Amino acid sequence: AQKVTQAQTEISVVEKEDVTLDCVYETRDTTYYLFWYKQPPSGELVFLIRRNSFDEQNEISGRYSWNFQKSTSSFNFTITASQVVDSAVYFCALSEARGAAGNKLTFGGGTRVLVKP
Protein backbone atom coordinates (compact mmCIF):
# COMPACT_ATOMS: atom_id res chain seq x y z
CA ALA A 1 0.00 0.00 0.00
CA GLN A 2 1.14 3.52 -0.67
CA LYS A 3 1.37 6.23 1.95
CA VAL A 4 2.36 9.91 2.03
CA THR A 5 3.31 11.67 5.24
CA GLN A 6 3.61 15.42 5.70
CA ALA A 7 4.73 15.72 9.29
CA GLN A 8 4.44 19.51 9.46
CA THR A 9 0.82 20.50 9.89
CA GLU A 10 1.44 24.25 9.96
CA ILE A 11 4.40 26.55 9.33
CA SER A 12 4.40 30.27 10.03
CA VAL A 13 7.07 32.56 8.56
CA VAL A 14 7.66 36.23 8.01
CA GLU A 15 7.73 37.48 4.43
CA LYS A 16 11.06 36.93 2.63
CA GLU A 17 12.01 33.98 4.79
CA ASP A 18 12.59 30.62 3.11
CA VAL A 19 10.30 27.72 4.01
CA THR A 20 10.81 24.02 3.38
CA LEU A 21 7.96 21.53 3.36
CA ASP A 22 8.74 17.89 4.06
CA CYS A 23 7.16 14.95 2.27
CA VAL A 24 7.99 11.29 2.96
CA TYR A 25 6.38 8.52 0.99
CA GLU A 26 6.07 4.73 1.06
CA THR A 27 5.54 2.51 -1.94
CA ARG A 28 6.48 -1.00 -3.01
CA ASP A 29 6.57 -0.04 -6.66
CA THR A 30 9.77 0.87 -8.50
CA THR A 31 7.90 3.11 -10.91
CA TYR A 32 5.85 5.86 -9.35
CA TYR A 33 5.01 9.54 -9.65
CA LEU A 34 5.15 12.31 -7.08
CA PHE A 35 3.20 15.55 -7.14
CA TRP A 36 2.82 18.80 -5.25
CA TYR A 37 -0.41 20.79 -5.23
CA LYS A 38 -1.23 24.16 -3.70
CA GLN A 39 -4.63 24.95 -2.16
CA PRO A 40 -4.98 28.70 -1.53
CA PRO A 41 -7.67 30.08 0.79
CA SER A 42 -10.09 30.23 -2.14
CA GLY A 43 -10.14 26.44 -2.09
CA GLU A 44 -9.11 25.31 -5.55
CA LEU A 45 -6.26 22.84 -6.07
CA VAL A 46 -3.42 24.12 -8.21
CA PHE A 47 -0.91 21.70 -9.73
CA LEU A 48 2.74 22.64 -9.08
CA ILE A 49 4.96 19.75 -10.17
CA ARG A 50 5.06 16.09 -11.25
CA ARG A 51 8.17 13.96 -10.90
CA ASN A 52 8.71 10.32 -11.91
CA SER A 53 10.74 7.90 -9.82
CA PHE A 54 13.54 7.64 -12.38
CA ASP A 55 14.29 11.34 -12.42
CA GLU A 56 16.13 12.37 -9.27
CA GLN A 57 17.26 15.72 -10.57
CA ASN A 58 16.28 18.61 -8.39
CA GLU A 59 14.12 21.22 -10.02
CA ILE A 60 13.81 24.97 -9.67
CA SER A 61 10.94 27.03 -10.97
CA GLY A 62 11.18 30.67 -9.98
CA ARG A 63 11.04 30.86 -6.19
CA TYR A 64 10.02 27.18 -5.94
CA SER A 65 12.45 24.27 -5.79
CA TRP A 66 12.07 20.56 -5.19
CA ASN A 67 14.54 18.07 -3.73
CA PHE A 68 13.81 14.43 -4.60
CA GLN A 69 15.84 11.84 -2.69
CA LYS A 70 14.94 8.25 -3.47
CA SER A 71 17.34 6.93 -0.82
CA THR A 72 15.27 8.55 1.94
CA SER A 73 11.91 8.37 0.11
CA SER A 74 11.50 12.11 0.37
CA PHE A 75 10.30 14.81 -2.00
CA ASN A 76 10.73 18.14 -0.24
CA PHE A 77 9.55 21.52 -1.45
CA THR A 78 11.19 24.87 -0.73
CA ILE A 79 9.77 28.33 -1.22
CA THR A 80 12.53 30.93 -1.37
CA ALA A 81 11.90 34.49 -0.25
CA SER A 82 8.30 33.74 0.70
CA GLN A 83 5.50 36.18 -0.10
CA VAL A 84 2.07 36.67 1.43
CA VAL A 85 0.53 35.13 -1.72
CA ASP A 86 2.29 31.88 -0.86
CA SER A 87 -0.04 31.42 2.11
CA ALA A 88 -1.90 28.20 1.35
CA VAL A 89 -2.12 24.52 2.17
CA TYR A 90 0.37 22.44 0.22
CA PHE A 91 -0.23 18.77 -0.54
CA CYS A 92 2.24 16.12 -1.57
CA ALA A 93 0.78 13.14 -3.46
CA LEU A 94 1.87 9.81 -4.92
CA SER A 95 0.61 7.47 -7.63
CA GLU A 96 2.05 4.08 -8.46
CA ALA A 97 3.02 3.45 -12.08
CA ARG A 98 0.74 4.05 -15.00
CA GLY A 99 -2.37 2.30 -16.14
CA ALA A 100 -5.07 1.37 -13.67
CA ALA A 101 -2.80 1.59 -10.60
CA GLY A 102 -1.70 5.03 -11.63
CA ASN A 103 -5.20 6.32 -11.17
CA LYS A 104 -5.01 5.97 -7.40
CA LEU A 105 -3.47 9.21 -6.22
CA THR A 106 -2.68 9.16 -2.50
CA PHE A 107 -2.42 12.52 -0.75
CA GLY A 108 -0.58 13.53 2.38
CA GLY A 109 -2.45 15.42 5.06
CA GLY A 110 -1.16 18.79 3.86
CA THR A 111 0.99 21.55 5.38
CA ARG A 112 -0.57 24.93 6.02
CA VAL A 113 1.88 27.77 5.29
CA LEU A 114 1.15 31.18 6.71
CA VAL A 115 3.34 34.01 5.47
CA LYS A 116 3.05 37.16 7.56
CA PRO A 117 3.90 40.57 6.14
Place this chain on the structure above:
Amino acid sequence: NAGVTQTPKFQVLKTGQSMTLQCAQDMNHNSMYWYRQDPGMGLRLIYYSASEGTTDKGEVPNGYNVSRLNKREFSLRLESAAPSQTSVYFCASSVGGGYTQYFGPGTRLTVL
Protein backbone atom coordinates in the same frame (compact mmCIF):
# COMPACT_ATOMS: atom_id res chain seq x y z
CA ASN B 1 -11.19 26.39 -22.27
CA ALA B 2 -12.87 25.99 -18.87
CA GLY B 3 -10.88 22.93 -17.72
CA VAL B 4 -12.88 20.99 -15.12
CA THR B 5 -16.26 22.36 -14.06
CA GLN B 6 -18.50 21.20 -11.21
CA THR B 7 -22.09 21.92 -10.27
CA PRO B 8 -23.40 22.91 -7.84
CA LYS B 9 -20.86 24.94 -5.85
CA PHE B 10 -22.80 24.59 -2.59
CA GLN B 11 -25.55 22.24 -1.44
CA VAL B 12 -27.38 21.58 1.80
CA LEU B 13 -29.26 18.29 2.17
CA LYS B 14 -31.28 16.65 4.89
CA THR B 15 -30.39 13.15 6.02
CA GLY B 16 -31.85 10.60 3.63
CA GLN B 17 -32.16 12.91 0.64
CA SER B 18 -30.45 12.08 -2.62
CA MET B 19 -28.52 14.23 -5.04
CA THR B 20 -26.13 14.09 -7.98
CA LEU B 21 -22.96 16.11 -8.32
CA GLN B 22 -22.05 16.91 -11.90
CA CYS B 23 -18.57 17.17 -13.38
CA ALA B 24 -17.43 17.96 -16.91
CA GLN B 25 -14.03 18.46 -18.53
CA ASP B 26 -13.12 19.95 -21.88
CA MET B 27 -9.49 18.78 -22.09
CA ASN B 28 -10.27 15.51 -23.91
CA HIS B 29 -8.92 13.56 -20.94
CA ASN B 30 -9.48 9.83 -20.67
CA SER B 31 -9.57 9.49 -16.88
CA MET B 32 -11.83 11.19 -14.37
CA TYR B 33 -11.99 11.08 -10.57
CA TRP B 34 -14.07 12.00 -7.55
CA TYR B 35 -12.44 12.91 -4.24
CA ARG B 36 -13.67 14.14 -0.89
CA GLN B 37 -11.78 16.47 1.41
CA ASP B 38 -12.61 16.59 5.10
CA PRO B 39 -11.36 19.34 7.43
CA GLY B 40 -7.64 19.14 8.12
CA MET B 41 -7.18 16.18 5.84
CA GLY B 42 -5.87 15.47 2.41
CA LEU B 43 -8.09 14.28 -0.40
CA ARG B 44 -9.40 10.73 -0.51
CA LEU B 45 -10.40 8.99 -3.72
CA ILE B 46 -14.05 7.90 -3.87
CA TYR B 47 -14.37 6.51 -7.40
CA TYR B 48 -12.57 6.88 -10.66
CA SER B 49 -13.11 6.16 -14.33
CA ALA B 50 -9.94 5.17 -16.15
CA SER B 51 -11.66 5.51 -19.51
CA GLU B 52 -15.10 6.01 -20.97
CA GLY B 53 -17.29 3.05 -20.09
CA THR B 54 -15.34 1.96 -17.00
CA THR B 55 -15.60 2.90 -13.33
CA ASP B 56 -13.81 1.57 -10.27
CA LYS B 57 -13.83 2.03 -6.51
CA GLY B 58 -11.30 4.16 -4.72
CA GLU B 59 -10.48 4.37 -1.04
CA VAL B 60 -13.90 5.45 0.32
CA PRO B 61 -16.68 4.32 -2.07
CA ASN B 62 -19.39 3.38 0.44
CA GLY B 63 -22.56 5.43 0.11
CA TYR B 64 -21.76 6.67 -3.39
CA ASN B 65 -22.40 5.69 -6.98
CA VAL B 66 -20.92 7.10 -10.18
CA SER B 67 -21.75 7.29 -13.86
CA ARG B 68 -19.35 8.03 -16.68
CA LEU B 69 -21.95 9.52 -19.01
CA ASN B 70 -19.53 10.11 -21.88
CA LYS B 71 -15.89 11.10 -22.24
CA ARG B 72 -16.56 14.60 -20.90
CA GLU B 73 -18.88 13.94 -17.99
CA PHE B 74 -18.61 12.00 -14.73
CA SER B 75 -21.31 12.27 -12.08
CA LEU B 76 -21.35 11.29 -8.41
CA ARG B 77 -24.61 10.27 -6.75
CA LEU B 78 -25.52 10.11 -3.09
CA GLU B 79 -28.58 7.88 -2.83
CA SER B 80 -29.35 8.49 0.85
CA ALA B 81 -27.23 11.27 2.30
CA ALA B 82 -25.78 10.94 5.79
CA PRO B 83 -24.13 13.58 8.02
CA SER B 84 -20.82 11.69 7.59
CA GLN B 85 -20.92 12.71 3.93
CA THR B 86 -20.60 16.38 4.80
CA SER B 87 -17.45 17.33 2.94
CA VAL B 88 -15.97 19.22 0.01
CA TYR B 89 -16.11 17.15 -3.16
CA PHE B 90 -13.59 17.58 -5.94
CA CYS B 91 -13.71 16.22 -9.44
CA ALA B 92 -10.50 15.81 -11.43
CA SER B 93 -9.37 14.59 -14.83
CA SER B 94 -6.13 13.42 -16.40
CA VAL B 95 -4.78 12.03 -19.65
CA GLY B 96 -4.42 8.69 -17.89
CA GLY B 97 -3.07 6.86 -14.89
CA GLY B 98 0.15 8.38 -13.50
CA TYR B 99 -0.36 11.67 -15.31
CA THR B 100 -1.19 14.98 -13.68
CA GLN B 101 -4.73 15.30 -12.38
CA TYR B 102 -6.41 18.68 -12.86
CA PHE B 103 -9.10 19.61 -10.39
CA GLY B 104 -12.40 21.38 -10.52
CA PRO B 105 -13.36 24.15 -8.06
CA GLY B 106 -15.14 21.80 -5.66
CA THR B 107 -18.65 21.38 -4.25
CA ARG B 108 -19.24 22.11 -0.57
CA LEU B 109 -21.92 19.70 0.67
CA THR B 110 -23.56 19.85 4.08
CA VAL B 111 -25.86 17.07 5.27
CA LEU B 112 -28.04 17.99 8.25
